[in-house]
Amino acid sequence: MDNHKAFDPDMGSSLSSQLVSGSGGERSFENMDRDVLAGAAEPGKGFFLSFFIPRRDFWAIPLLLGCNILVFFVMCLTGVGVLEPDNISLLHWGANFGPLTLTGDYWRVWTCNFVHSGLIHLIMNVYALLFVGLFLEPMLGSLRVVMVYSLAGLYSSVAGLFCHADWISVGASGAIFGLYGALFARLLFYKGQSSWRKILLIAIGGFILYNLLYGIGDNNVDNAAHTGGLVAGFLLGVVYGVADKVREKGKRMVVACLAEFVLLSELVCWFSALTHGMPPDYQDVREAWRSGQLEAYVENGETGIHPEEDGMGQNREYTVVEGWTMTDQDVWIPFSDEASGFSFRYPSNWHRKPDGWSDFRIENGLNWMTIEYSDATADTDAQGMRDALELSVCDGDGHLLVGCTCETVVLNGVEFVKVSSPQRISLKDGKWIEARRTTYGYYKDNPLRCMTIVQWATSEPFRKEMDEMAQSFFVREP
Known part of the structure; x- marks a missing residue:
């Protein structure tokens, strides 16, 4: 993520004269520059900050950015550590943790996607979310971006529970991986010859591969969650591409909504299986959390x-x-x-x-x-x-x-x-x-x-x- 030139506003003059609607509603990469920069931000004073201001054709990414930043800001106001919050604080704010999530706190599979383990963690995810959003939202539309973020975030949480439920997991990276997966799918199956398509395809593919390989050697990275979000986002990207080839708007919506429903149903079944197959001692941990004993244990040592x-x-x-x-x-x-x-x-x-x-x-x-x-x-x-x-x-x-x-x-x-x-x-x-x-x-x-x-x-x-x-x-x- 060191050289993401797509963020340079000076690229605008070279990319932007032809973004038009293709057949069936699919957008091409021609004139992408004008749609990305002009639609997402207002040139001039405050250019960067304008990326965070919702507008008619670009409100999903500013909304998601605002939610993540706002949650972290309120966490800090309540006394949570700015650089390195402790685990108990993260649990109070909705971190994903199998012994609590699988025994009744089902909402944690959603809330953990907006909680971050420090300022650096937040900044990295804000950067990644802004970068992918500048390209993806003009392609998919705002509602689809929100849907990809939501379903990919849920899949990333459940995948983390499946592989290592005892981890305390937070962060938007699983959901963001889903957005990158959706963008990669659109780039991969787009049949145009735009040179920017090839550059973005290599850049996004390299970003995904690097982060997955990096996660293998870092125990603090939840690669299972990243992979779960990535796969869900990629599937949605493929489905949306297929739906956009349908000429009638009503039928396009039916295809997209049906695919979203199937993915959500599969997720519910997977999560239900985890709740029924959880270790029996998870109820002990929940009781310790309810009574405050778990906090006492953490404050005085892990065991x-x-x-x-x-x-x-x-x-x-x-x-x-x-x-x-x-x-x-x-x-x-x-x-x-x-x-x-x-x-x-x-x-x-x-x-x-x-x-x-x-x-x-x-x-x-x-x-x-x-x-x-x-x-x-x-x-x-x-x-x-x-x-x-x-x-x-x-x-x-x-x-x-x-x-x-x-x-x-x-x-x-x-x-x-x-x-x-x-x-x-x-x-x-x-x-x-x-x-x-x-x-x-x-x-x-x-x-x-x-x-x-x-x-x-x-x-x-x-x-x-x-x-x-x-x-x-x-x-x-x-």
Whole structure:
């Protein structure tokens, strides 16, 4: 995007004497210069600013530019960071985020197209939108430009949810890619011999290819959204080209509207499939957002836990709050695993957080619980795991360590080995938080099944919550 000469007003004299209506309403590239510059801006003083002023034949791009700029301006007035807004602020202003979008905030697939993650992000998109709009709006008309922006923006949002729903996504770039796709389609299928058509075709194609390739190596670029918007815009550009070859105006509108309806219907079906197939822990995140817990987690660290040193030792240093106890607004959330037959419930002030090695994990500040399923291949394996769990709280002579317990408990008709031991967590300022680690072991023969449940609680309120969770432990017999 470094050398977009089409923005130079001096090009006007070389391009503009012949833009006429072709057969069926399709416009040629002859005299494009006069239509672009004279229709989009008023030469003279304030020439550049006039691009942002709507007029009869050029109101879509000024309207879209104004909406994006206005939203960002109001965001800044309310205290959102100008250069780098935080994620919570972006979520409040309508960012696309799977755990919220797919659980009820469906409007986010639209609003995210007008929210930007800083002034630089906005400026880049304003430039790209203005450039493509100067050429596309005179070709398609204002209403079609708005339709392309809207449908491409929606498709870009849903494509982002499909590929990485856990990302927080904002920006008009997906919708703008749709406008570039529509322009590329018109350039590609136009049969005229204008030299400017070839130049624009190469420039637009190069812009699209460069940005897609750049997005592959940048984790901050949502290439899925760009691709989704691009494809939707390209299809609309093709359809509008076909429609413009129909001589009767009424039939042209029918063809265009039918295509728009089909694309919108496909989008609704795709989005509906995502909402029905979302991970179960998305409801946990929504509850955390509703109760304000999600904001607290972000302000104190992404997961609520920040180890200062790595290693396998039991004493780790942390720099966060201890956790959040249940309130009257919290609810109990059921969990079940079909493969193991295990089920239990946990309160909504605890939140699921995959860690890469356990099969299930929930956290609440410094408190956490994990579940691991083990496949024992023989009786001795299951018995060996049981013995190892019991010996973990004993000394070399088999006597219980000070403060430790070991017992067999029956919960909902299921037998568990329960061991408990004192722990402590060192804080960054040199202080310690006392904690208690409780482990439940489940071992069953015929068929062999083993399960280890570890609970780590820092104080009595959290131990009580974990005890209530344990009271709901159940393993379904095969």
